Amino acid sequence: MALRTKSQDMGMHTEQLSGRTQQRFFTPAEEQNFTYPEAFDVDFNKRAELDCGPLAPRDVNLKIRDLMSKGYGTIVLKNPGAKHSLAVGILNKLNLHIEGSLGYFGCGLIDGPNIRIKGRVGWSCAENMLAGTIVIEKNAGSTFGAALRGGDLVCMGDVGARMGIDMKGGTIIVGGRCGAFCGFMMQRGRMVVLGDAGKNLGDSMYDGTIYVGGKIDGLGVDAVPGEMTDLDVSWLSRKLKMYGLEAPKGVKNMQKIVAGKQLWNYDNLEPTEKKLIL
């Protein structure tokens, strides 16, 4: 018999969990789940600047790590020059300001930092991000937030194709439009597009929710329209307000896309939501 959970009563998801997906693999009481034993103790008021111009990406990443080990909690990267793989693998609390654009794989594999990028980002920004926030002030390339697992990933401008491919959690917010195949094989998490979405939106999505403020070129396989609930509206209003964004026609008029559940599906709760409910 399917178990009706508190999260379902709260409208956080509608799926009928069964079999293996009922496993409890997350214990909110275990504080160590949220930090790494080797994480540096940083002070957000301690600030450093780093000129990326003459440095190779590997050296920039090592310098960031070195500065964190010295307690710097606010780091400013200058002249990133669209270099690839900058600010990756940061498993620490950190305020990181990037004054320019990133190339491919920027801010990938991170868990914890809050990052603001003044320029644009190339392909696969924030791939496998686990926690923290990233705000990009301009546009983003394809596979934005690929395999995202947690945290908030926000692009104020337009995003390329296959955003949130294989997404496993977290939230992606796009101020502009997005390309084709966004949400492809999405398994969990939420995606918000305030502008238009390309074709094959949510193709083969297992679970998760996509909200679109503009026109949708076409839905992919097993992606179907969902019904906007009061909880959706309140969640969207709160999230968008956090980043100073607004839905062009109001959040109530956004389209909601969910999985048709003809494919296998997973638990779609965020760790923070689990903590709230359990």
Add this chain to the structure above:
Amino acid sequence: MIHRHGKTGDIGTEMTAMLQSLKHRGPDSTGYALYGKPLKGNELMLRFKVAEQDEMLKGFKIHDQVKERRNEVDKRIKELGGRILETTDATEYAFRYRIDYAGDRRKLADFIEDVEGAEILSMGHGLELVKDLGDAARVAEQYHLKGFTGTHALGHTRMATESDVDIRSAHPYWAYPFADVSVVHNGQLTNYWNGRRALERRGHRFMSNCDSELIAVYLADKMQQGAELKDAMTDSIDELDGVFTYLVATSDSLGMAKDVMAAKPMVLYESEKFICLASEEVAIRSVFPHEIDTFDPYEGEVRVWKSA
């Protein structure tokens, strides 16, 4: 890249900077399609080679053979009524000729390429195609491209995946024998052989087994039938199968097309004066180190810009 409103720039240096910043994508070979000031009347700029780079290191008699082959090319140009106005030795085996020729370009091209080892890289009123093995810095120095003034250019640095590491398989591709049409391409065409067969039946010939050459010939064939460049490119989105992003240049235009899967990268900077496109933003940053707005074109998107 393309300078708009009839402006020109040092496209040789600009393109070298862009290509060198993308060296990590593949250093096997580098190619340039540079569009200089258009020649007048029946004048054509001919770029050709009579040997491959590695041939020069192996053959016992290759240096004499290169001279013989070049003399034969000269003879054949004259035999078909052409006049050689100016010659430059780009390398020992690659040459740049300004010729005056009013006849059939295909006939001339076929006749030259009938010479052993000879291959025409380009023949046009504005286009000069340069490609060789090695990275951009090496090729630019070898062919003296610094200071090359023109309106627009394409470039490519290549890691060979589906054809050989030789000059013949390097990009850009000239749409033989159409003047001034060149293409660079990132991707794979899955209907290459069917498309090639159809074009060969229409009388076109292919110099390589590289799928990128098909795009050049396909577009030139469409334009020969009267299609506008943009219309030909729009048709290509439906008729060419696979994942691809390509750039095409003609004597006065630069165009980009991206297939419906949008699986190959392209970043675009567009301003009133200058258009710059690349697989990675880092190449655009080599021309514009300061902050600018760039974006990715979307699936199935076709854009064309004019130089004038």
